[in-house]
Amino acid sequence: MSGQPLLEVRGLDKRFAGRSGRDTALWVIKDLSFSVPDGEFLTIIGPSGSGKTTLLNMIAQIDVANGGEVRFQSKSAPINDPKSLNPGLNCQIGYVTQEDNLLPWRTTLQNVLFPLEVQGRLDAEGRARADMLMRTVGLAGFEGHYPHELSGGMRKRASLIRTLVYDPPVILMDEPFGALDAQTRAQLQEDLLRLWNLGRKTIVFVTHDITEAIALGDRTLVLSRAPAKIVGDHPITIPRPRDIRGIMTHPDFAALYQRIREQVQ
């Protein structure tokens, strides 16, 4: 699980222009650095508006940085210029966005198959994998439904497996289980861990739920309010496989929770 960092963020800066020209620009991220080893499940926690989505957007290369760099497999990606952005870095970085971003004119199954289709990889194996994922997240029977015919939680699940289906080596997830009830959420967390265990992808998982960050992660980073800095870096010592639903009863949990909670303001 350790070794050469697969993904590195170095001295990243991001600001958004003020509303009118004279307004001072707002720094959302200032000099942010961290690295993610291959196969790590990293959870990032931070208050609302701290710049978590902005950070993932820059790593996924759909937004430019105003300074610093993002390195993947020790190669620097030029993300300071909108023209040289390479979203998804040739399908190596998957991104489950905060909104589901399903295509409304495609059925659930067609949405899930979309990446394979555009990558020219749609074969029987891909279909079987999509089928397995649909069943895993409880979407069996809804293959032919359009997104507007699904519940909010079902749409989130569909968007999650749309990324899992093409198996990118790094997956960014932006609060994928935010809008779900506790039962479904625990179920999906278990499913995600099970799927992750099969392939041990590198995952950067953003949440503002401390329990979730501890339950899922190998390590948890705590971001401050904007401009975002890393104010805490906690290895999660609870051994795997973990009992998600009973995680709070683990002897290490209370101390971890307490330390993280103090840093999240």
Place this chain on the structure above:
Amino acid sequence: MTAQDTALDLSEASSIKWRRYGVIIGRVLLIGLLFVLWKLGADAVGPIYVADPIKVIQRIITDTQSGLLLKHIYATLRISTIGFAIGCAFGIALPFVLRLVPRITAAVEPYIMASVGIPKYALIPLFILYFGIDDAPKLWLVGLLVFYPIFIAVFAGIRNVDRRLINMARIVGASESRIAREVIWYSLTPFFFAALKISLPRAVSAAIIGEFLVGNEGIGYFIENSRQSFDTVGAFAGILVATALVLVLNSVLDKIDHRVNAWRPKERSMEI
């Protein structure tokens, strides 16, 4: 499903069915009423100005049987559909090309938008001067009239495509042409069909106006020719046929719209 559910479903279905019949009956009654009003008006004003509806119907039947009307309908249909297709093709293609060259777009956009203001019918004399008196000037007129609504709808539609969907498609590896076909095109079909519905009657009107002025065929020619020979019945027959033509084309368009945009959420209560 319990027996009670089935009973409820059935009673709901039958009430929907009855409401639908009610609407159809209402429509038929309305047409009958219009017909009666027309007849009364014709009798009051005199046959020089308003033709007797019965004679108009008779004329449509005899001229259809003799093939005369079909020839004119065919001519109008030809001009309006070809012109419509040309206007559509340019109205769709230009925004997609402009999307690739944002700087040029920014430069030419105000001029394109200003040219919307040119009264297209005022250009007919020039079209006749440049393109003669065959189909060409009529096609230019129809094409231009169709081009603008389509262009504006597609142009605005492309600008309004959800950036997040495009980003998602890029991240999962979709090529730019794939994005244009899959994401952008589908996002703008609702705008596009709205524009088509505006353009279609315009295309037929433009063809008819063109026929008033040049050539010796088409419904426009038929109407104007009837007027010149004080044949009010013929003029009314032509107008009725032109209206029917637009209605038929519109219903074809509606069918296509329904199929292409089947994915759009429909408000259940909007259906009768």
